[in-house]
Amino acid sequence: MAVRHGxxxxxxxxCRCDVCVKCSREYRKSLYQxxxxxxxxxxxxxxPERRNVTTLPAPDAERAAGAVEIxxxxxxxxxxxxxxxxxxxxxxxxxxRVLDNPIAIAQHPSAAHRLSETLDKxxxxxxxxxxxxxxxxxxxxxxxxxx
Numbered sequence: 001m002a003v004r005h006g007x008x009x010x011x012x013x014x015c016r017c018d019v020c021v022k023c024s025r026e027y028r029k030s031l032y033q034x035x036x037x038x039x040x041x042x043x044x045x046x047x048p049e050r051r052n053v054t055t056l057p058a059p060d061a062e063r064a065a066g067a068v069e070i071x072x073x074x075x076x077x078x079x080x081x082x083x084x085x086x087x088x089x090x091x092x093x094x095x096x097r098v099l100d101n102p103i104a105i106a107q108h109p110s111a112a113h114r115l116s117e118t119l120d121k122x123x124x125x126x127x128x129x130x131x132x133x134x135x136x137x138x139x140x141x142x143x144x145x146x147x
Contacts, residue, residue, distance in 0.1 A: 033103045068101025072081060072115070076122065085122050092118045 058143040065073070072092050076082045082089055088107055090114040094116040098107050 036105060037103050066097070068115075069096040069100040072096040072119070075119065079122055081122060081124070088118055088122050092122065 003013060003015070005015065005017055006023045008023060011020040011024040074093065076089055092115060095111045095118065098104055098111040099115065104111075
C-alpha cells in the first residue's frame, strides 16, 4: 500500500520530500507545544491527541481577542498617529496575540519587549497631552490685562 506524502508515516519510512519534511517539522513543533501545555496544565486527564497528519488551523478561523490584544487596541484607539502607522499597528497586534497564547511561553519575554518598543514608536509624535499639574497651573494663572 502506498503511503501518502505529508504524513509522519511517510517521513518515518524514509521519505524526505519537502511536504514530508514540513509535516515532520510541524509535528515536532506541535509535540513540543503540547508537552509545554501539559506541564502548564493542572488537569491530570490532559492527553495530547495522536494523528499521523498534522493540520494547521484555517487562516480565516474565528477566534476571540485576548486580554493583551484588547488592551493594545484600546491604547491604539487613543493615539492620533495610529492611522498613519498601520504597519506598526499590525505588528503590535501580532505581538499581542503571541502574548495571549499560553502555549508560546518561550516567546513571551521577547514579545513583551518588542511590543513595548512598537507601542513607543506608535506613540512618538502623537498629540501631546498636558499633564494634570500643567492643567492646574494654566487655570491658576491670572488673566493678562489687554490694553
